[in-house]
Amino acid sequence: MAANPMSQFEVYRIGPEIKVGAFDISFTNASLFMVISSLAILIIFNLGSKKNSLLPNKLQLLTELSYNFVSKMIGDTAGSKARPYFAFIFSLFMFVLFCNMFGMIPYTFTVTSHIIVTFMLAVFIFIGVTIIGFIKHGFGYLKLFVPSGVPIVLLPLIIVIEIISYLSRPISLSVRLFANMMAGHTMMKVFGGFVISLGIVGGWLPLSFSVALTGLEILVAFLQAYVFAILTCIYLNDALNLHH
Amino acid sequence: MIKKIFFQLVFFNFLFVGKIFSAESGGMPQLNPEFWVSQIFWLTITFGILYIVLSKLILPKISSNLEQRKSQISDNIEAAEKQREVSESKLKEYDEIILKSKIEAKNIFNQAREKVIKDINKKKEILDKQINEEIDKAEDEINKLKKGAPEKITKIAIETSSELIQKLIGTEINNSSISAIVDDLSKKDRSKYYGN
Numbered sequence: 491m492a493a494n495p496m497s498q499f500e501v502y503r504i505g506p507e508i509k510v511g512a513f514d515i516s517f518t519n520a521s522l523f524m525v526i527s528s529l530a531i532l533i534i535f536n537l538g539s540k541k542n543s544l545l546p547n548k549l550q551l552l553t554e555l556s557y558n559f560v561s562k563m564i565g566d567t568a569g570s571k572a573r574p575y576f577a578f579i580f581s582l583f584m585f586v587l588f589c590n591m592f593g594m595i596p597y598t599f600t601v602t603s604h605i606i607v608t609f610m611l612a613v614f615i616f617i618g619v620t621i622i623g624f625i626k627h628g629f630g631y632l633k634l635f636v637p638s639g640v641p642i643v644l645l646p647l648i649i650v651i652e653i654i655s656y657l658s659r660p661i662s663l664s665v666r667l668f669a670n671m672m673a674g675h676t677m678m679k680v681f682g683g684f685v686i687s688l689g690i691v692g693g694w695l696p697l698s699f700s701v702a703l704t705g706l707e708i709l710v711a712f713l714q715a716y717v718f719a720i721l722t723c724i725y726l727n728d729a730l731n732l733h734h
Numbered sequence: 735m736i737k738k739i740f741f742q743l744v745f746f747n748f749l750f751v752g753k754i755f756s757a758e759s760g761g762m763p764q765l766n767p768e769f770w771v772s773q774i775f776w777l778t779i780t781f782g783i784l785y786i787v788l789s790k791l792i793l794p795k796i797s798s799n800l801e802q803r804k805s806q807i808s809d810n811i812e813a814a815e816k817q818r819e820v821s822e823s824k825l826k827e828y829d830e831i832i833l834k835s836k837i838e839a840k841n842i843f844n845q846a847r848e849k850v851i852k853d854i855n856k857k858k859e860i861l862d863k864q865i866n867e868e869i870d871k872a873e874d875e876i877n878k879l880k881k882g883a884p885e886k887i888t889k890i891a892i893e894t895s896s897e898l899i900q901k902l903i904g905t906e907i908n909n910s911s912i913s914a915i916v917d918d919l920s921k922k923d924r925s926k927y928y929g930n
Contacts, residue, residue: 513771557793606774
């Protein structure tokens with residue numbers, strides 16, 4: 491079963507089965523890595539912000555750099571109005587990043603390689619952004635679907651397309667992250683399997699490929715977290731500053 | 735409603751993908767709904783706690799840390815600027831003092847020079863005066879000699895001529911008559927001998 495590249499995505503129960511009504515909310519390996527990621531974030535950022543020295547140590551520098559990084563990202567894409575949502579986007583970015591990065595360690599579980607997790611995050615963002623949009627602009631938010639400067643003849647078609655594109659946001663957002671993580675990890679597993687099956691004679695080529703792929707996957711892990719966060723910022727920007 | 739449609743859409747979509755995969759690996763564990771509720775539940779809990787702790791405790795701290803550092807740095811820069819200004823003014827003062835003392839030194843030098851020049855001039859004047867006096871005296875003497883010369887010459891002429899006459903003739907002649915003749919002659923030829 492270990493040779494199966496998909497077996498790394500299997501979820502299994504750790505500890506007893508917990509049932510609330512008809513729902514099974516048992517603690518699984520996925521839950522374990524969610525907890526580990528969150529704890530790691532909290533520990534690192536707590537240690538990094540504990541004391542404030544004029545010359546920051548490495549951990550403090552790390553936390554402050556990531557703070558400024560996310561802050562700049564939000565400022566550039568969504569403007570100053572997005573300031574109240576900074577904490578959410580920061581935790582979102584860090585959560586996805588840490589889940590991705592923990593998934594890079596061998597024998598770990600990648601939380602974000604599960605469509606249900608990314609989809610829940612994306613749906614939450616989608617609903618939240620829509621609510622924010624309606625609160626800020628009332629029914630004027632529907633103008634988002636009516637781009638300016640479009641001939642009236644084309645308007646019905648454009649509106650339909652805009653609505654579809656708007657509604658497909660959570661899907662594209664979640665599938666992008668999930669598919670990237672799954673594909674990358676599957677590929678690494680496949681190449682790892684090649685190394686074993688080709689042995690000491692032919693295994694060097696897939697091994698070198700695997701090494702390169704690991705580097706690439708670390709890049710992808712960061713990049714996908716970044717893309718996830720920045721797309722959230724862009725959706726938020728649409729809701730906060732109606733451009734159409 | 736929309737959510738449900740999306741769920742179905744996604745599910746359908748990935749069933750298709752899953753079938754392709756299942757041909758060789760036995761399906762995608764992601765599409766097994768057995769632990770979906772558990773994952774949603776734990777995601778909500780962990781992400782919720784993460785968000786709350788980050789937004790209430792850690793991020794404000796980082797932000798205040800950054801702000802504090804910024805203000806501290808700007809304070810330090812301000813203090814440094816102030817010190818720089820102070821030192822610059824001090825430098826200016828020193829420059830002024832140096833300039834002043836230079837001017838003073840020049841003045842002193844000039845005064846000394848003037849004094850020396852004055853002294854020299856005074857001494858020169860005195861010397862000039864003395865020289866002039868000497869010259870005047872000498873000129874006076876010369877004039878006196880000049881004035882006295884004709885009389886002496888006449889005297890000599892009278893004596894010589896009386897002696898000459900005595901030796902030539904052997905008789906003594908009254909000096910007064912000779913002197914009358916010599917006077918007469920010298921008056922006549924005065925312009926020839928003395929030019930005036």
